[in-house]
Amino acid sequence: MQTEVLLDRFLAGLAPLSPVAVWAHGSLAGGDYQEGRSDLDLIAVLDSVGPRMVWRLATLHARLRAEPLAGQLHCTYLTPSADPGRRHLTWAHEELFKRPVTPVTRRELHSFGRVLHGKPPADLLPPVTDRELADFVVRDQRDFWRPALDNAPLWTRDVWVDLGLLTFARASVTLREGRLISKREALELLPGLGSPVEVVADIRGRRYGDPGPAPANRAELTRNYLGPAIDELVAAYG
Structure with missing residues (x-):
């Protein structure tokens, strides 16, 4: 290996x-x-x-x-x-x-x-309190990922689509339940969080199977979903 x-x-x-x-x-x-x-x-x-x-x-x-x-x-x-x-x-x-x-x-x-x-x-290493973890997750969504959505060219790249959606799903679970989840778990949760299913299928194919052609409007679908989703998450837990 x-x-x-x-x-x-x-x-x-x-x-x-x-x-x-x-x-x-x-x-x-x-x-x-x-x-x-x-x-x-x-x-x-x-x-x-x-x-x-x-x-x-x-x-x-x-x-x-x-x-x-x-x-x-x-x-x-x-x-x-x-x-x-x-x-x-x-x-x-x-x-x-x-x-x-x-x-x-x-x-x-x-x-x-x-x-x-x-x-x-x-x-x-000092332990991490639940409050410290939650505060960081909210800041990361609010101060990094939300502003990044305004930079449209970034979202034509695989890494931004993948990490943007997966990090949002993981942040949602951490804030709701106080636990960390894997990228695989996040991928399974994304459809239930309202994310575009064709983009989730694209991520799954590239990460775990045979990648196919990406949806032509993948960047637009991702940005249109994440903007309101992050705003709602931050409003609930910020």
């Missing part, structure tokens, strides 16, 4: 840096991983992430580029005492930048994170 080969190479390359812990979250930990389609979402905890360490991490990821799935390996680097809400060094989309570890990611790690090396998440 190419995924395990890549993970083994990554962990072997990271070993000389003496990581405190390495964890997987997202679909790789939650049982909905689709090789070649899903990202490999990782968190590594190091004693320090100074300039020399940044250089060594960049070199490690550069050496992995020959692996078939290397472009889908995303890893955020923390230190044991760091506030996860701060922006942290991250390798994703084949470059280094900084981003926070969101409450959703932290809840995933506490609920079903996969320990690849070292200490478990509960030993190093």
